Amino acid sequence: MAQGRNRRKGVFARKSRTQWVLIAVLALVLGYGVHFLWGWYGPGPLARQASFIVSEGAGMVSVSQELEAEGAVASASTFRARARLLGHAGGLKAGEFILPPHVSGAQILAILQGREGVMLRLFTVPEGMPSVLVHEKLMAQPLLTGPAPMPAEGTILPNSYDYQRGEPRAAVIARMQKAMQTTLADLWAKRSPRTVAKTPQEAIILASIVEKETGKPSERRMVAGLYSNRLKQGMKLQADPTIIYPITQGRPIGRRIRESEIHAVNGYNTYSMVGLPKGPITNPGRDSIAAVLNPADTKALYMVADGTGGHVFADTLDQHNANVAKWFALRRARGEM
Structure with missing residues (x-):
C-alpha cells in the first residue's frame, strides 16, 4: 500500500512539474510576444523631433x-x-520625412512608406551624373511641370533637392x-596655393575628371594631385573619360574604347592634347x-587600377610599368584577358 501511494505521489509530482514547466514556457512566450508587440506599437527611443x-x-x-544611428x-x-x-506591405518612399518624438516602429514604417506624416519629395543627382542624364531624369519626374x-555640363551640384x-x-x-555657384564660390575662396586651377571654371573641369576617374572618396585628393603634377609638367592628362565624353555626352559607352577614338583630335580628348579639356565632362560633387x-602633396604622375575599385600610384614610369604588369597578371588570373 505504501509503495502504491508513493508511486501515485511520484506520478502526481511529475505531472505537477510538467504543468509548471508548461506554465513557465507559456508565460515566457506570452511575455516575449507582449515585448515584441510593444516594441513595434509602443513609444520609441527618439528623444526629439x-x-x-x-x-x-x-x-x-x-x-x-x-x-538606429539616428536613435x-x-x-x-x-x-x-x-x-x-x-x-x-509596400516599398519605402524617397524623400525627407519628419519623425515626431518617441515615434513607434509601426509609425516610422507608415511614415517612410508615405502613409502617414509629412514628406518632402526629393530629386537626387548622384555625384558624377552628366547633364544629359540629369535632364532626362528631371523630364521623367511626373510630379513636376x-x-x-x-543644363550646361558642370553647372549642377550633385545633391538631393526637395x-x-x-x-x-x-x-x-x-x-x-544656384547651389553649384554658391558651393564653388565658397570652396574657391578657401583654395590652397597648390591648386593648378587659375579660374573657378578650370576647377570644375579638372574636378569633373577626378570625379569620373575614381570611385573611392579617399582617393580624390591623390588623383587631383596626380593630374595637377601632369599639368604643371606639361604632360598629357590621358584620362579615359575625356575620350568617351564627345562620343556619348557622358552616357556609359557600353564597350571598350577603340584605338581610333584614343587618337581622335577634339576639344576633350586628353590623349591627343596637352592641358585641360574645353569644358567639364560631368557634374562633379x-x-x-x-x-x-586642395590636392594631395604628392609626386605621383601615374596610376593604374588595383583590382579593388581603387588605384596604385607611381612617381616614375618604371614604377608604373611594374604596377601595370601586376594589374594585367591579376586580370589574367581572373579570366578577364
Missing part, C-alpha cells in the same frame, strides 16, 4: 541602420524583423545651379571640387 532622409533606391537594410529605433535588425511580421532647359508637386522643372534646375582646390 528629427528629419530623416530616404535616398532614392535605398532598401530596408540601409534605412534601418540609419534609423529612432533601438535595433536595426529587430526593426526589420517586426516590419516583416507586423508591417504594412513644364519644360526644362538642358520639390513640390506641380513645381516647374526649370525652377528645380535653377535651384541646383563638392568633394571632387574641394580635392582639386
Whole structure:
C-alpha cells in the first residue's frame, strides 16, 4: 500500500512539474510576444523631433541602420524583423520625412512608406551624373511641370533637392545651379596655393575628371594631385573619360574604347592634347571640387587600377610599368584577358 501511494505521489509530482514547466514556457512566450508587440506599437527611443532622409533606391537594410544611428529605433535588425511580421506591405518612399518624438516602429514604417506624416519629395543627382542624364531624369519626374532647359555640363551640384508637386522643372534646375555657384564660390575662396586651377571654371573641369576617374572618396585628393603634377609638367592628362565624353555626352559607352577614338583630335580628348579639356565632362560633387582646390602633396604622375575599385600610384614610369604588369597578371588570373 505504501509503495502504491508513493508511486501515485511520484506520478502526481511529475505531472505537477510538467504543468509548471508548461506554465513557465507559456508565460515566457506570452511575455516575449507582449515585448515584441510593444516594441513595434509602443513609444520609441527618439528623444526629439528629427528629419530623416530616404535616398532614392535605398532598401530596408540601409534605412534601418540609419534609423538606429539616428536613435529612432533601438535595433536595426529587430526593426526589420517586426516590419516583416507586423508591417504594412509596400516599398519605402524617397524623400525627407519628419519623425515626431518617441515615434513607434509601426509609425516610422507608415511614415517612410508615405502613409502617414509629412514628406518632402526629393530629386537626387548622384555625384558624377552628366547633364544629359540629369535632364532626362528631371523630364521623367511626373510630379513636376513644364519644360526644362538642358543644363550646361558642370553647372549642377550633385545633391538631393526637395520639390513640390506641380513645381516647374526649370525652377528645380535653377535651384541646383544656384547651389553649384554658391558651393564653388565658397570652396574657391578657401583654395590652397597648390591648386593648378587659375579660374573657378578650370576647377570644375579638372574636378569633373577626378570625379569620373575614381570611385573611392579617399582617393580624390591623390588623383587631383596626380593630374595637377601632369599639368604643371606639361604632360598629357590621358584620362579615359575625356575620350568617351564627345562620343556619348557622358552616357556609359557600353564597350571598350577603340584605338581610333584614343587618337581622335577634339576639344576633350586628353590623349591627343596637352592641358585641360574645353569644358567639364560631368557634374562633379563638392568633394571632387574641394580635392582639386586642395590636392594631395604628392609626386605621383601615374596610376593604374588595383583590382579593388581603387588605384596604385607611381612617381616614375618604371614604377608604373611594374604596377601595370601586376594589374594585367591579376586580370589574367581572373579570366578577364
